[in-house]
Amino acid sequence: MEVSKFCFIQAFFFFFLIASPQASSSSIFREYIGAEFNNVKFSDVPISSNVEFHFILSFAIDYDTSSSPSPTNGKFNVFWDTRNLSPSQVSSIKSQKSNVKMAVSLGGDSVASGSAYFDPSSIDSWVSNAVSSLTDIIKQYKLDGIDIDYEHFKSDPDTFSECIGRLIKTLKNNGVIKFASIAPFDDPQVQSHYKALWNKYGNIIDYVNFQFYAYDEGTSVSQFIDYFNTQSKNYEGGKVLVSFISDGSGGLSPGGGFFTACHKLKSEQKLHGIFVWSADDSMANGFRYEKQSQALLAPSH
Template identity: 75%
Template sequence: MELSKILVSFFGLQFLLFLSPSHAVPGNSNTFREYIGAEFNGVKFSDVPIRSGVEFHFILSFAIDYTTSSPAPTNGQFNIFWDTDNLTPSAVSAIKDQHTNVKVALSLGGDSVGGSSAYFNPSSVDSWVSNAVSSLTDIIKQYNLDGIDIDYEHFQADPDTFAECIGKLITTLKNNGVISFSSIAPFDDDEVQSHYKALWKSYGHIIDYVNFQFYAYDEGTTVSQFMDYFSTQRSNYEAGKILVSFATDGSGGLSPENGFFTACSILKSKGELAGIFVWSADDSKSNGFKYEKQSQAILGIPH
């Protein structure tokens, strides 16, 4: 009789585990991420303060599937558009050797190229994925990189095509052992969200971080508004690691001066601070990276 009760309890537990979602709700994390290299102002990896108690990701900005001279779309053949004078393969190796908690990724797309919008513009899913896998594998291996970030902001393809292209790209790079993590960088715009939510619906299980651009909200955002925005995006990217963010170029959102770190403390107390990212090291160089230090201090304090 007792054995049957034990078996019933065991199989009942197994059934509950089977019903549980494959993604646990993310809790607090010590992940800090920063974009670098888009503004060609001479910023180096070694300029940025790196705290030992955090997982630190530099994100090179940007690799774009456009030609470098008279920029035109190339259907997935990526070229480097970051500051290659200062952010070199040897510089990547040096910063990773010096700090074992540092990983380096590259971001795809961005807002503009050569003064015009950088469009996601594939000829077909298969041809774009084939070209992207080949060209990005070369760049990632040359620079000894660890991951990719998806930051397309303008589209000449429907959401399902975007989802299939990006989803298959990430899947292939991961399966080939070329990258160990991926992220997406959406913001609150109807067209942008329709594309990234389609990607999340089909391929959210292979996307490790959501670098949501909270700084794209209006300048003067309050703490309470920010908390509402955060809650909305947690629903949009359910079970995702939604990182909070601010910009050091004064562009918008909830700024450090207006309560960003208050919001972080609230989220951390609720077990919802999955990490912080900053746009960008290039802009922070002039103020001595004071907010990067503050961000990492919050993340590095034990939960």
């Protein structure tokens, strides 16, 4: 009698786990914030309690903060809007919303008026500097993860792979971060670097924030699905997230069929989550599409 009761409790607990909203792997919503210094705050952004919500602070860059910035070989500095997105504001939103996690994105497209290059002096020195400087930033802001968004390179793919792979591995092993993502897009040089990283270290990368908005403006739903399937093969076994750009300047726009594509992927159990570039731009439309995305991602009851 006792054994059967124990088995029933086990079965009930297992059912509860798989039925609970938190167990859904498709309810990840991520949003980049802070790169454009237009006074957006965490509290401005609508946050549904039915998703796991990641803010991604943009950006920390291994360049100095002079008026004409130059590379620092892995010594990262903060380049986001710290006046509105400070450590105390991070603590505040996380204490108010238990489903909010925080990440920092590394690199980005530009610094000051020039491109932000991945430009290490050597693998060992870059990794050592990056681990030290990022640990300080992550602890100061009480962040949960990192995102890799280098888009310009002065290194070969193998060097990039080793530097970033070792960085993620060390930060995870040290208990500094819980998750890591990469943010490639469909460009030959970019893909060669990120695919080298994925092939060697994909097992420690939790999300692929693929920049689908880097495809041509006016992308159709069927093209979008094709692109998604192609990139899912490129980053095989990864959680490839779909994405849009708030100002509609590229890819499949929210008003042009993005949510139709999401519903199709969701029905095929391929929708791992949605991310947006960026909260800074979404202020202008009242975060309309953030609300729609989170409603779509929320687990069905």
